[in-house]
Amino acid sequence: MIRSQQTPGIRTEQILKVQDLTKMFGGVKAQDQISFSIEKGIVCGLIGPNGAGKTTLFNMITGIYRPDAGKVVFNGKDIRKTPVYRLVKAGVARTFQHVELFSSMTLLENILVGMHVRTQAGFWAAVTRLPAMKREERQSRRRAEELLEFTGLCADAHKMAGDLPAGRQKTAQIARALASEPLLLLLDEPAAGLNPVETHALGKLIQKIKQSGITMMLVEHDMSLVMKMSDKVVVLDQGKKLAEGTPRQIQSNEAVMSAYLGNG
Amino acid sequence: MTDNKKTIWIEYLVFICAVSAFGLVTENTYYLQIMTFIGINTLLALGLNMLMGYTGQVSLGHAAFYGIGAYTTAILSGTYGMNPWLALVCAVAAAVLIAFIVGLPTLRLSGYYLAMGTLGFGMIVNIVIREWAGVTGGASGFVGIPMLEAGSLVFMSGAGYYFLVWGIVFAAMIICRRLLASRTGRALRAIHDGENAAVAIGVNTHFLKLEIFMFSAALGAVAGFLYAHFVLFISPESFGFMFSIKIVTMVVIGGMASVWGALLGAAVLTLLPEVLHGFAEYEMIVFGLILMVVMIFMPQGLTRGIMDMIRTAGRART
Amino acid sequence: MQEIVQYLFSGITTGAVYAVIAVGLSMLYSSTELINFAHGEFVMIGALAMVTLWVRIGLPLPVAMTGAVAAGCLLGLVFERFAIRTARNPEPITLIIITVGASIFLKGVAMIIWGKDPFSMPSFSSHESIEIFGAALLPQSIWIVTAALVLAGGIHLFLKQTLTGKAMVACAVNKKAAWLSGIPSEKMGILAFGISAGCGAVAGIFIAPITMSSYDMGTLLGIKGFCAAMIGGLGSLWGAFAGGLLLGILESLGAGLISSGLKDAIAFVLLLLILYIRPGGLFAAKEAKRF
Numbered sequence: 080m081i082r083s084q085q086t087p088g089i090r091t092e093q094i095l096k097v098q099d100l101t102k103m104f105g106g107v108k109a110q111d112q113i114s115f116s117i118e119k120g121i122v123c124g125l126i127g128p129n130g131a132g133k134t135t136l137f138n139m140i141t142g143i144y145r146p147d148a149g150k151v152v153f154n155g156k157d158i159r160k161t162p163v164y165r166l167v168k169a170g171v172a173r174t175f176q177h178v179e180l181f182s183s184m185t186l187l188e189n190i191l192v193g194m195h196v197r198t199q200a201g202f203w204a205a206v207t208r209l210p211a212m213k214r215e216e217r218q219s220r221r222r223a224e225e226l227l228e229f230t231g232l233c234a235d236a237h238k239m240a241g242d243l244p245a246g247r248q249k250t251a252q253i254a255r256a257l258a259s260e261p262l263l264l265l266l267d268e269p270a271a272g273l274n275p276v277e278t279h280a281l282g283k284l285i286q287k288i289k290q291s292g293i294t295m296m297l298v299e300h301d302m303s304l305v306m307k308m309s310d311k312v313v314v315l316d317q318g319k320k321l322a323e324g325t326p327r328q329i330q331s332n333e334a335v336m337s338a339y340l341g342n343g
Numbered sequence: 344m345t346d347n348k349k350t351i352w353i354e355y356l357v358f359i360c361a362v363s364a365f366g367l368v369t370e371n372t373y374y375l376q377i378m379t380f381i382g383i384n385t386l387l388a389l390g391l392n393m394l395m396g397y398t399g400q401v402s403l404g405h406a407a408f409y410g411i412g413a414y415t416t417a418i419l420s421g422t423y424g425m426n427p428w429l430a431l432v433c434a435v436a437a438a439v440l441i442a443f444i445v446g447l448p449t450l451r452l453s454g455y456y457l458a459m460g461t462l463g464f465g466m467i468v469n470i471v472i473r474e475w476a477g478v479t480g481g482a483s484g485f486v487g488i489p490m491l492e493a494g495s496l497v498f499m500s501g502a503g504y505y506f507l508v509w510g511i512v513f514a515a516m517i518i519c520r521r522l523l524a525s526r527t528g529r530a531l532r533a534i535h536d537g538e539n540a541a542v543a544i545g546v547n548t549h550f551l552k553l554e555i556f557m558f559s560a561a562l563g564a565v566a567g568f569l570y571a572h573f574v575l576f577i578s579p580e581s582f583g584f585m586f587s588i589k590i591v592t593m594v595v596i597g598g599m600a601s602v603w604g605a606l607l608g609a610a611v612l613t614l615l616p617e618v619l620h621g622f623a624e625y626e627m628i629v630f631g632l633i634l635m636v637v638m639i640f641m642p643q644g645l646t647r648g649i650m651d652m653i654r655t656a657g658r659a660r661t
Numbered sequence: 662m663q664e665i666v667q668y669l670f671s672g673i674t675t676g677a678v679y680a681v682i683a684v685g686l687s688m689l690y691s692s693t694e695l696i697n698f699a700h701g702e703f704v705m706i707g708a709l710a711m712v713t714l715w716v717r718i719g720l721p722l723p724v725a726m727t728g729a730v731a732a733g734c735l736l737g738l739v740f741e742r743f744a745i746r747t748a749r750n751p752e753p754i755t756l757i758i759i760t761v762g763a764s765i766f767l768k769g770v771a772m773i774i775w776g777k778d779p780f781s782m783p784s785f786s787s788h789e790s791i792e793i794f795g796a797a798l799l800p801q802s803i804w805i806v807t808a809a810l811v812l813a814g815g816i817h818l819f820l821k822q823t824l825t826g827k828a829m830v831a832c833a834v835n836k837k838a839a840w841l842s843g844i845p846s847e848k849m850g851i852l853a854f855g856i857s858a859g860c861g862a863v864a865g866i867f868i869a870p871i872t873m874s875s876y877d878m879g880t881l882l883g884i885k886g887f888c889a890a891m892i893g894g895l896g897s898l899w900g901a902f903a904g905g906l907l908l909g910i911l912e913s914l915g916a917g918l919i920s921s922g923l924k925d926a927i928a929f930v931l932l933l934l935i936l937y938i939r940p941g942g943l944f945a946a947k948e949a950k951r952f
Contacts, residue, residue: 141543143542143543162547163542163543163545164542164545164546164547164548166545167543167544167545168545172544172545173543175540175543179537179539179540179543180537180540181532181533181536181537181540181541182536182537183532183535183536184529184532184533184536188529188532191526191529192529192530192533192541192544192546193544195526195529195530195544195545195546196544196545198526200525200526200527201526201527202522202527202554202558204525204526205521205522205524205525205526205527205528206518206521206522208521212525215526216525216526219526255544256544259544259545395754399752399753399754400754401754401757401758403757403761445933448936448937448940449936452936452940453753454752454753454754454757455696455753455757456936456940458696458698458753458757459696459884459887459891459932459936460932460933460936462884463884463888463928463929463932463933464929464933466881466884466925466926466929467926467929467930467933470922470923470925470926470929471926473922474920474922474923584880585765588761588765591758591761595758624772624773625769625773626769627765627766627768627769627772628766628769628770628773629769630762630765630766630769631762631763631764631765631766631767631768631769632762632766633762634758634759634761634762634765634766635744635759635762635763635766638748638755638758638759638762639744639747639748639759640747642748642752642755
């Protein structure tokens with residue numbers, strides 16, 4: 080079972096608040112004063128035409144880019160200057176568009192690396208191999224196997240991560256991100272390249288993760304998946320926030336329509 | 344690459360048998376000497392191997408840690424009469440501290456910066472050894488290094504020292520293996536496979552690289568210590584830029600990210616000058632060519648490159 | 662006081678040489694994101710080629726100079742073609758070792774061709790030294806500084822005014838965008854290597870009269886050139902130039918006022934300081950990576 084650090088569904092506190100977020104690359108405004116917030120326990124969809132700045136936004140929330148202006152507040156703390164590894168420890172995890180599993184390791188080992196922030200054993204523990212270290216290893220392996228079961232990847236535990244078919248690799252990436260016990264999970268195009276059966280399974284997995292209390296933010300082009308899964312949708316276009324609301328509100332929003340139709 | 348426990352123990356057994364057999368059977372002191380040097384060089388290669396193979400960083404001044412190890416023990420035990428084993432602790436501490444200072448700012452940046460930083464640092468150490476003649480003996484070298492003793496046992500050159508060195512090599516191999524099979528080792532392999540993903544998953548890559556750099560410095564210092572108490576006379580020539588390059592070549596030949604590869608690389612590089620007479624003239628051309636050709640065509644190292652070629656050839660034939 | 666002026670003169674002289682080396686290195690990095698550890702060997706080739714062409718064979722000065730520069734450029738192009746472009750894995754670690762290997766290889770070849778003994782070379786003009794403020798200014802120094810300024814200025818104009826030069830800058834700023842605009846980035850890389858190697862050779866030509874030339878002169882000079890480029894900020898043309906001058910002056914003052922044995926250590930200490938405090942260099946802005 081996924082260990083999560085909150086009770087699901089009751090509170091409506093904000094877990095993430097983005098305020099006037101701006102990012103420039105050279106002379107181009109990749110993000111222009113973007114503001115929105117996400118309540119704990121929901122699934123928030125992030126959509127927009129290509130080049131709208133969705134991945135850039137993810138990168139700023141996960142600490143890979145520093146914003147030029149504006150604030151990112153996670154769980155009440157301003158995280159603009161936090162290094163990535165500390166952010167992961169605080170509970171932010173993400174997956175990438177292009178799967179970046181560790182190809183020379185098995186799937187199980189990949190999950191174990193995902194647990195890096197939640198485990199202790201360092202240099203000296205590795206060298207001396209005292210009982211405490213061995214205990215931690217056993218516990219870690221057990222948790223990793225639980226995670227694989229949760230995501231339906233048990234059979235592949237000892238296969239080389241690079242040898243898995245593309246669809247399972249995407250699921251594996253999510254499992255690895257879950258291993259760090261996040262409060263907020265950012266998924267960057269998890270359905271890209273999946274067939275309808277796999278997409279359906281992904282939807283089920285997202286529901287399972289939501290039930291365990293983890294807040295999610297989802298960048299996707301698959302509209303039906305986003306609208307079905309999300310409690311709230313944020314629309315970006317050319318670096319600006321175009322709209323924010325429930326899926327139904329967004330679907331009937333004229334500005335959103337023209338942005339999509341206008342850009343093909 | 345998870346090693347089967349049984350395989351590891353068999354490997355260790357073969358290793359122990361081979362080393363012991365050679366040491367007990369061989370009477371020729373020249374051969375014993377060569378093998379002892381291979382052992383010392385293996386320690387150097389092991390340390391650099393961990394750094395280059397898993398963190399993707401190059402140290403072009405590794406001979407400096409070797410020199411720090413050798414000169415620290417020479418000065419402390421030779422000039423000041425300190426117990427050499429205590430001097431060993433000091434030597435390792437000095438090397439680790441310096442590695443921390445050099446690595447802290449440079450490992451945060453791309454691979455070029457550590458390369459340049461270690462290159463510059465290696466040169467500084469060499470210059471300091473040369474200029475601080477009052478303490479180090481300068482360019483004429485340092486005489487009067489005491490032999491190692493443990494109780495009533497004196498480690499003189501020959502079988503005694505041979506077993507001492509190879510015992511330490513064995514311990515170092517176990518440490519490296521344990522490191523790689525642990526949480527730290529997984530994080531290292533993750534950095535090797537995809538640093539961006541490793542960062543995104545929460546690995547503090549900067550700290551890990553620094554740790555490994557300090558570890559490689561420690562091994563280098565131990566090698567220097569063993570060298571000093573073996574040859575009993577040291578001079579700056581042995582710790583210069585060319586030797587740093589030789590250590591890199593050992594790792595390149597043996598294969599990066601391979602514990603046995605370090606041993607192989609050290610063996611090849613120690614034996615090469617002995618086998619090819621008149622080698623000194625062409626030393627630079629040979630090393631330069633090896634480095635270039637191997638890294639251009641087999642960037643994962645010569646051994647792995649050859650194994651891959653054999654594998655592909657075998658597959659083509661079936 | 663007179664001594665300080667003397668140190669300043671010699672410092673500016675060596676500084677100008679470092680500047681030319683640094684400009685070549687910096688320019689290559691700017692265009693290809695590669696730091697060439699073999700750069701110093703182009704300096705060595707330039708110097709030793711001059712020794713052969715001008716002193717041994719006796720060709721007229723301008724011909725010998727052209728020949729030496731051509732030798733450097735040609736070597737640079739061959740190097741790029743066979744060592745860099747064919748590399749299967751162009752990660753920093755791989756390229757570092759390739760260029761280090763090339764550096765040693767070239768040293769070894771040079772040792773076979775020219776032997777181990779260093780060569781001296783006469784100055785380009787046989788005028789007497791000029792006296793300024795009680796210190797002697799060698800005419801060779803004027804040659805060197807002039808050449809450095811002309812070279813740097815020439816490259817500056819090339820990059821800012823000519824179409825090819827602007828294309829090169831575009832490549833340096835954003836390779837993909839440049840490629841999309843039709844700029845052949847591979848050809849730009851080749852050109853960058855040629856110019857960089859040529860710079861190295863020029864530096865070698867001008868340093869040969871004031872120091873002894875030998876097969877192993879390149880290592881130290883290459884490292885010092887890198888230090889200078891780092892001081893000024895990697896990728897900045899005039900930063901490299903200023904860094905070179907600064908390094909030369911500091912070295913000269915340090916050697917004269919403190920100790921001559923530690924002269925070489927000054928460059929490395931400065932390098933470590935820069936890496937520690939301001940890896941972007943003294944003159945470059947935080948994100949600037951181009952000219």
